[in-house]
Amino acid sequence: MATEVKVPTLGESVTEATVGEWLKQPGDAVAVDEPIASLETDKVAVDVPSPVTGVLSAHQVAVGDTVEVGAVIALIEAGATASAATPAAAQEAVPAPASGESAGEAMTMSPAVRRAVLEHGVDPTTIKGTGKDGRLTKEDVLAAAKAKSDAPAPAVSAPGPAPAAAPIATGSGRNEERVKMTRMRQTIAKRLKSAQENAAMLTTFNDVDMSAVIEARERYKDSFAKKHDVRLGFMSFFAKASCLALKDFPAVNAYIEGDEIVYHDFVDISVAVSAPNGLVVPVVRDCDKKGFAQIERDIADLGARAKDGTLTMDDMTGGTFTISNGGVFGGLMSTPIINPPQSAVLGLHRIEDRPVVRNGEIVIRPMMYIALSYDHRIVDGREAVTTLKTIKEAIEDPTRMLIDL
Numbered sequence: 001m002a003t004e005v006k007v008p009t010l011g012e013s014v015t016e017a018t019v020g021e022w023l024k025q026p027g028d029a030v031a032v033d034e035p036i037a038s039l040e041t042d043k044v045a046v047d048v049p050s051p052v053t054g055v056l057s058a059h060q061v062a063v064g065d066t067v068e069v070g071a072v073i074a075l076i077e078a079g080a081t082a083s084a085a086t087p088a089a090a091q092e093a094v095p096a097p098a099s100g101e102s103a104g105e106a107m108t109m110s111p112a113v114r115r116a117v118l119e120h121g122v123d124p125t126t127i128k129g130t131g132k133d134g135r136l137t138k139e140d141v142l143a144a145a146k147a148k149s150d151a152p153a154p155a156v157s158a159p160g161p162a163p164a165a166a167p168i169a170t171g172s173g174r175n176e177e178r179v180k181m182t183r184m185r186q187t188i189a190k191r192l193k194s195a196q197e198n199a200a201m202l203t204t205f206n207d208v209d210m211s212a213v214i215e216a217r218e219r220y221k222d223s224f225a226k227k228h229d230v231r232l233g234f235m236s237f238f239a240k241a242s243c244l245a246l247k248d249f250p251a252v253n254a255y256i257e258g259d260e261i262v263y264h265d266f267v268d269i270s271v272a273v274s275a276p277n278g279l280v281v282p283v284v285r286d287c288d289k290k291g292f293a294q295i296e297r298d299i300a301d302l303g304a305r306a307k308d309g310t311l312t313m314d315d316m317t318g319g320t321f322t323i324s325n326g327g328v329f330g331g332l333m334s335t336p337i338i339n340p341p342q343s344a345v346l347g348l349h350r351i352e353d354r355p356v357v358r359n360g361e362i363v364i365r366p367m368m369y370i371a372l373s374y375d376h377r378i379v380d381g382r383e384a385v386t387t388l389k390t391i392k393e394a395i396e397d398p399t400r401m402l403i404d405l
Contacts, residue, residue: 002075003052007067010041016068017041018183024056042187045309055080113138120145185278195338200376203335206388208395210351210366213237228293236292240401241394243267243288245387251379252387253320255341270319275306282315333369343378347371
């Protein structure tokens with residue numbers, strides 16, 4: 001009798017998900033606890049493990065389907081071996097376009113990757129995957145296609161299969177592609193729009209002379225890395241500077257719930273990082289109680305797991321204040337959007353040399369624009385401006401963070 005594979009518990013208040021990718025196809029051998037499917041929730045991707053060792057006999061749902069917790073999504077013949085898979089099941093495996101693979105050896109590819117392989121006529125078996133567990137991503141395929149087109153044509157073409165047909169172009173040579181938004185992207189869109197509609201959002205700006213922080217990093221980066229086994233970055237400085245400011249202005253670290261204001265005696269900072277499916281904001285907890293090294297370790301760990309797609313619901317839950325660093329992408333200035341239900345977000349930007357006046361003279365300094373978007377329903381303008389000023393002063397004179405000034 002086949003064993004049912006059910007949607008696991010997805011996290012607090014999360015009752016459904018979307019089937020994002022099948023990691024195993026009918027006829028594939030699976031080991032107990034080996035991931036067979038990836039589900040997309042509102043916040044993270046969740047792998048569904050096999051409950052037994054055996055052979056995947058059938059998918060019960062398709063990629064893109066919405067499934068609820070406890071729903072049966074696949075069947076596994078416990079104790080069976082791959083050689084015992086039925087021909088029909090083996091034929092249901094993902095085809096291997098433009099390659100000599102047999103059906104039983106088919107690669108696991110998402111619909112977007114499969115479509116890119118077919119459109120560009122590349123051999124997926126010759127491409128090194130950079131995705132989770134070495135799987136191909138669409139970017140891998142596009143890079144391989146570009147390298148193929150840039151390569152000089154051979155003098156004599158060896159006979160072989162014809163390349164896959166290119167997508168049909170319109171008469172004007174302009175094409176369109178419609179791709180359904182992932183559940184995460186839909187949620188991001190809803191939350192950002194909700195923040196604009198429900199909060200009285202306003203942004204205040206300042207600029208920061210980064211000379212002192214840059215000098216401190218240069219002086220101590222080697223000894224810091226040797227002692228703590230982590231790189232000393234800018235984010236830990238801004239996290240600690242934010243903790244200093246939020247302690248003085250608790251409304252910036254609070255949020256509105258109904259007709260009440262919820263204050264916190266701790267600082268859990270949500271750090272915006274890029275993930276394959278969009279921007280995510282995992283939480284570094286108790287930043288006010290942690291040192292620079294632990295904050296840097298936490299940020300590095302969360303960033304790596306965001307790229308690998310292994311963040312959990314707990315990693316994404318909570319947060320009392322957010323820091324978003326658009327400077328890593330070259331952004332000069334922005335008005336960041338609040339991460340609900342929080343009341344404020346700090347936006348960092350790129351560092352560039354600019355002329356400034358110091359002691360009556362024009363000098364060149366490495367400057368950064370910083371922005372604080374806040375909910376004016378709970379944070380007054382004076383509090384917002386002073387919060388940003390406190391962060392600026394702590395960055396320009398890091399000693400303030402050591403003596404709590």
